[in-house]
Amino acid sequence: MGILEKISEIEKEIARTQKNKATEYHLGLLKAKLAKYRAQLLEPSKSSSSKGEGFDVMKSGDARVALIGFPSVGKSTFLSLMTSTASEAASYEFTTLTCIPGVIEYKGANIQLLDLPGIIEGAAQGKGRGRQVIAVARTADVVIMMLDATKGEVQRSLLEKELESVGIRLNKHKPNIYFKPKKGGGISFNSTVTLTQCSEKLVQLILHEYSILTRRVLFREDCSPDEFIDVIVGNRVYMPCLYVYNKIDQISMEEVDRLARKPDSVVISCGMKLNLDYLLEMLWEYLALTCIYTKKRGQRPDFTDAIILRKGASVEHVCHRIHRSLASQFKYALVWGTSTKYSPQRVGLTHTMEHEDVIQIVKK
Ligand SMILES: Nc1nc2c(ncn2[C@@H]2O[C@H](COP(=O)(O)OP(=O)(O)OP(=O)(O)O)[C@@H](O)[C@H]2O)c(=O)[nH]1
Ligand SMILES: [K+]
C-alpha cells in the first residue's frame, strides 16, 4: 500500500470511529499514525520532477504576506490594486503561474505582498503548483486566505485542511507543553492544569507509537492529542491568517453582514474597491509590527523615519537595525513610551520595546 492509501485508510477509520471514552486511545493512536505518514509524504522526494521547494523570491521589506486561495478568487486583482506591481488578472483559472511580489507601503513600513498561483484540493500532495505555493506560505508572516464570497465556506474548509495537513497551524499558538529529554530514562508525565482531552496513558501510547522511550512531559495547558502530536513532531508553523472574502458585490447585504461577523474575517470587493482600507488596518494588526522612533541627544525625535521591528523586539534589535557595530559600542539607552515606567527611562540591551517608543542610544 502506498502512503496516500494508508493515509486515506486511517482518515476513513477516524471518520467512522465514534468519539467516546472507550475509543479515546484508539483515536489517539490513529492520529499519531496519520501524522507520521503525512510527515513521510512531505519529505523531499528524490526524483527531480516534483520539487518541494518554493518559488525563488527574495524576502524584502519589513514583513511578508502570502495570498493563498482557489483560482480566480481575485488574488492578482488585489495585488495590482494594493501595490504598484501589475499582476495579470483574467476570468479563467490558473492565470497566475508563478510568484509575483509587490510592496504595500503602510504606516512607514514596506510590506511584501506575494501573489501566487491558485491552489486546489490535493495541493499539499502536489496537485497543480500546490507544494510550491504552500512552501512559500510557510515563509510568510501572515497568510491572507482569499475566498470568493459566493463560494467561501467550501473553499475555506478545503484550504484549511490542505494547510493543516502540511503542518501549518492558522491562528493558533504553540501548545504550552514542556517536552524535553529526561536524565535517567523513562517517561515522566505531569500537568499543571486539569486535562480533559489527554491522559497519562494516552500520552504513553502516543509516545510509544513514535518510539520515544525517555522524555519529560509537562502539560501546562489542556491540550488535545493532536496538539500533543504537534509538539512531538515539532516542525509546525504557527501563523496568523486573515480570511478575506472578495467579490461581495455579488452577494446580498445579509450575506455580507454574516461573513463580516466571522472571526478573523474581512469582506471586500476588489472590483468596486470596497473596504480595502479596513483590510489594511486588520493586516497591520495581524502583522504585529512595532514602530520605533530614534532621537539624537538634545534634538526632537525623528517621526518621519520609523524603524520597523517585530513585536517583542529588544533594544539590541534596534541597535542592529541602525548599525552593525552599534550594539558593541552600546552603553545604555533612554526610552520614552509605553514600554517604560518612567519617561525617559535608562535601559539595557535586553529591554523590550513597544509600538511608538522613542529611543536615544548612548555609546561608550
Ligand atoms: N465581481 C467581481 N469580480 C472580481 C472581483 N475581483 C476580481 N474579480 C474578477 O475575478 C476574475 C479573476 O481575478 P484574478 O485576479 O485573475 O484572480 P486570481 O485569484 O489571481 O486567479 P488565478 O491567478 O487564476 O488563481 C477576474 O475576471 C476579475 O476581474 C470583485 O471584487 N468582484
Ligand atoms: K484568474
Ligand SMILES: [Mg+2]
Ligand atoms: Mg492570479
